[in-house]
Amino acid sequence: MNKINDIESTLKSQGYKLTGQRRIIIDAFEQCPAHYTAQEIFEKVKTQNASINFSTVYRNLELLCKLGVIHKLNISSGINHFELKHDSHHHHVICVKCGDMQSIDLCPYSNLENKELEELGFVPIEHKFEIYGYCKLCSKDN
């Protein structure tokens, strides 16, 4: 049972249909697991099915988010990025100049004492940790 089958059975078990378009979208993530904008996914997907529509892609990205299959990353640029939810929890460093985004394994959350959250009565579900700065290439130019 590979990841794609996993996702496909998740869809079915929730009453969603396994359409050709969905297959292609999921494949696109599988083939190159990284973080993409909706437009980038759309470009990839069009190579497999030229008649697929952008709103179909967008709707399915939202659906896959809802199902917990992918993540929506809301970064400072204001353009959402989507990535397959990995087994390994991770975060991102983002270049403020070129917009490049890379994954990092370190997660500061695991070590946290959550007294403050307890005091607030806040029940955490997820968290986001992003480091903004200059990537290797852009820090040279500066």
Next chain:
Amino acid sequence: MNKINDIESTLKSQGYKLTGQRRIIIDAFEQCPAHYTAQEIFEKVKTQNASINFSTVYRNLELLCKLGVIHKLNISSGINHFELKHDSHHHHVICVKCGDMQSIDLCPYSNLENKELEELGFVPIEHKFEIYGYCKLCSKDN
């Protein structure tokens, strides 16, 4: 020398004019330091000057960000929030149900070993840490 004067001299020293509209916008933050959407700031500001324009507010929020006086918070909702830059560095917990946002003092970054960043050759400038979940009120309803 209070904070407003600080900000006003920052403006001047960078060659920006101290307009009535800017005064009002800065006042709005001072009077109730918290995180606001551009619309919220606009509403507050209109009570002081009914003829002020939204784009003026927006332009000045961007300017104040550039000057490092306020922060732009890009949260998952996709609507930017702005807050006065505090002396005390902090982060936020955000309710996924009602959208309420509260500040927390804990910062995971300070304890971080940055070996990974060094390997990437990444030069950090700032970081963002947000915890999403249910606030006290909303976790009761669930």
Next chain:
DNA sequence: CCTCCATTTGCAAATGATTTGCATTTATAT
């Protein structure tokens, strides 16, 4: 105080990512 001029404002319109309505098509349970 007055003048000049770069900066700023108000306004209205553009942008661009995201979302929606609806008629048509499709997956799949039976």
Next chain:
DNA sequence: ATATAAATGCAAATCATTTGCAAATGGAGG
């Protein structure tokens, strides 16, 4: 094979944010 709920394609709507431009204004220098 058929019925039907879900999904798609298309075009148009939304909505936060951004921009162009003519008119207004702050403040440096007289």
